[in-house]
Amino acid sequence: xxxxxPLSDVLxxxxxxxxxxxxFCIVLKDAVIGENCNICxxxxxxxxVKVGNNVTIKCGVYLWDGITLEDNVQIGPNVTFINDKxxxxxxxxxxxxxxxxxxxxxxxxxxxxxxxxxxxxxxxxAGSLITKDVPPNELWFGNPARFIRKIV
Numbered sequence: 001x002x003x004x005x006p007l008s009d010v011l012x013x014x015x016x017x018x019x020x021x022x023x024f025c026i027v028l029k030d031a032v033i034g035e036n037c038n039i040c041x042x043x044x045x046x047x048x049v050k051v052g053n054n055v056t057i058k059c060g061v062y063l064w065d066g067i068t069l070e071d072n073v074q075i076g077p078n079v080t081f082i083n084d085k086x087x088x089x090x091x092x093x094x095x096x097x098x099x100x101x102x103x104x105x106x107x108x109x110x111x112x113x114x115x116x117x118x119x120x121x122x123x124x125x126a127g128s129l130i131t132k133d134v135p136p137n138e139l140w141f142g143n144p145a146r147f148i149r150k151i152v
Contacts, residue, residue, distance in 0.1 A: 001017065001018065002015050002016075002017065002018070002019050002020075002021075003019070003020040003021065004021045005021060005022050005023040005025070006023075007023040007024055008021050008022065008023055008024065008025040008026070008027070009025070009026045009027070010025065010026075010027040011027060011028055011029040012027045012028065012029050012030065012031045012032070012033065012045075013029075014030075014031065014032040014033065015027075015033045016033060016034040016035030016036065016037065016053065017035050017036070018035055018036040019033055019034070019035060019036060019037040019038075019039070020037070020038050020039065021033075021039045022038075022039060022040050022041045023041050023042075024041050024042045025039055025041065025042070025043045025044070025045070026043075026044045026045070027039075027044075027045045028045065028046050028047045029047065030047035030048065031045045031046065031047060031049045031050075031051070031063075032049070032050045032051065033045070033051040033055075034051055034052045034053035034054070034055065034071070035053045035054070036053055036054050037051060037053070037054065037055045037056070037057070038055075038056045038057070039057050040056075040057060040058045040059040040061075040077075041059050042059050042060050043057055043059070043060070043061050043062065043063075044061075044062040044063070045062075045063045046062075046063060046064050046065045046067075047065060048065035048066055048067075048095070049063045049064070049065065049066075049067050049068070050067075050068045050069070051063070051068075051069045052069055052070045052071035052072070052073065052102065053071045053072070054071055054072045055069050055071070055072065055073045055074075055075070056073075056074050056075065057069075057075045058075060058076050058077040058078075058079075058108070059077045059078070060077050060078040061075050061077070061078065061079050061081075062080070062081065063081060064081055064082075064083040064095075065083060065095050066083045066095040066096060066097045066098060066114070067081055067083065067097075067098045067100075068097070068098070068099050068100070069100045070099075070100060070101050070102040070104075070120075071102045071103075072102050072103045073100050073101075073102065073103070073104050073105070073106075074104075074105040074106065075100075075106050076105075076106055076107045076108035076109070076110065076126065077108045077109070078108055078109050079106050079107075079108065079109065079110045079111075079112065080109075080110070080111045080112070081098055081112050081114075082096075082111070082112065082113050082114045083095050083096050083097075083098065083114045084096065084114060085113075085114055085115070095114075096113075096114025096115035097114075097115060098112060098114055098115065098116050098117075099116075099117045099118070100117075100118045101117065101118060101119050101120040101122070101136065102120050102121075103120055103121045104118045104119070104120065104121065104122045104123070104124075105122075105123045105124065106118070106124045107123075107124050107125050107126030107127065107128065108126045108127070109126055109127045110124050110125075110126065110127065110128045110129070110130060111128075111129045111130065112130045113129075113130060113131055116130055116131075116132065116133055116134075117133045117134075118130070118133070118134045119133070119134055119135045119136030119137070119138070120136040120137070121136055121137045121151060122134045122135070122136060122137065122138050122139075122140070122151070123138075123139045123140075123151055124139075124140050124141070124145065125139065125140065125141030125142070125145070125148070127143070128140060128141050128142055128143060128144075128145040129142075129143040129144045129145055130144075130145050131144045131145070137150055137151045137152070138150060138151060139151055
């Protein structure tokens with residue numbers, strides 16, 4: 001059974017079983033959300049977004065076109081994704097694809113530039129600025145984020 005809070009605006013029918021979407025969320029019609037996900041309050045999910053199974057997205061996260069979250073990903077509160085390298089009002093742009101691989105965890109308040117891949121089992125410390133790809137099984141932290149240690 002899917003739970004959608006009555007104070008949310010969910011247009012997508014591509015939502016997996018046991019997923020919960022809380023109040024003040026907006027999910028556009030072409031978004032795909034897997035099973036057993038938890039989308040916390042005040043989130044926005046655009047059309048060209050894919051969310052895997054068992055994903056948690058904490059409050060205040062906006063997923064723009066071109067973002068994919070694989071299975072078992074944890075997105076902390078107020079993580080910011082960017083999909084436009086040179087933003088200008090009312091100007092066309094190329095959407096940069098961002099991929100968060102399975103079992104990755106992104107700490108609260110992290111900023112992820114567009115076109116980034118964060119590898120499987122990677123962990124990003126809270127408040128980091130991700131400016132380049134993060135390999136699998138690594139902990140990164142800082143502004144800009146840098147390698148801290150391997151995760152076993």
